[in-house]
Amino acid sequence: MINKVTLVGRLGADPEIRTLGSGVMVAKFSVATSESYKDRSGQWQEETQWHDVVVWRNLAERAQTYLRKGSMIYLDGKLTHRKWQDKDGNPRRTTEVVGAFFRVLDGKRDGNDDGNDDYAAAPESPAERTHTERSGQDRQLEAEEDLPF
Numbered sequence: 001m002i003n004k005v006t007l008v009g010r011l012g013a014d015p016e017i018r019t020l021g022s023g024v025m026v027a028k029f030s031v032a033t034s035e036s037y038k039d040r041s042g043q044w045q046e047e048t049q050w051h052d053v054v055v056w057r058n059l060a061e062r063a064q065t066y067l068r069k070g071s072m073i074y075l076d077g078k079l080t081h082r083k084w085q086d087k088d089g090n091p092r093r094t095t096e097v098v099g100a101f102f103r104v105l106d107g108k109r110d111g112n113d114d115g116n117d118d119y120a121a122a123p124e125s126p127a128e129r130t131h132t133e134r135s136g137q138d139r140q141l142e143a144e145e146d147l148p149f
Contacts, residue, residue, distance in 0.1 A: 027060035
């Protein structure tokens with residue numbers, strides 16, 4: 001089975017950054033993708049979709065440093081669904097992309113000449129889980145920290 005999402009789009013706002021009680025950093029941001037098509041009358045239409053993205057740990061640190069509103073990025077990740085309760089106790093459901101890799105596509109951010117910077121989740125030790133798997137502990141941390149932002 002495969003759960004893979006690839007997006008190329010622009011950030012709608014600066015990433016929102018939080019550090020959980022355990023010291024784990026998490027960043028959330030929205031990416032807009034657009035496509036154009038001709039409608040039945042022959043007029044060009046543009047349709048924009050907004051995608052909620054979450055990145056964890058070292059990728060969140062890099063997002064904080066390098067991503068800004070309007071940045072164009074290439075992003076790889078996986079689609080996730082999460083249930084939570086709002087402050088009034090109402091059940092809510094969120095669909096988001098958990099990013100595993102991103103590349104800044106639009107110009108210099110840190111003095112590099114090419115302007116293209118790749119960022120992937122850091123490999124963890126064999127004793128730890130891979131960056132594409134989240135433990136029950138991470139899900140518990142989300143619940144305790146009242147995510148989403």
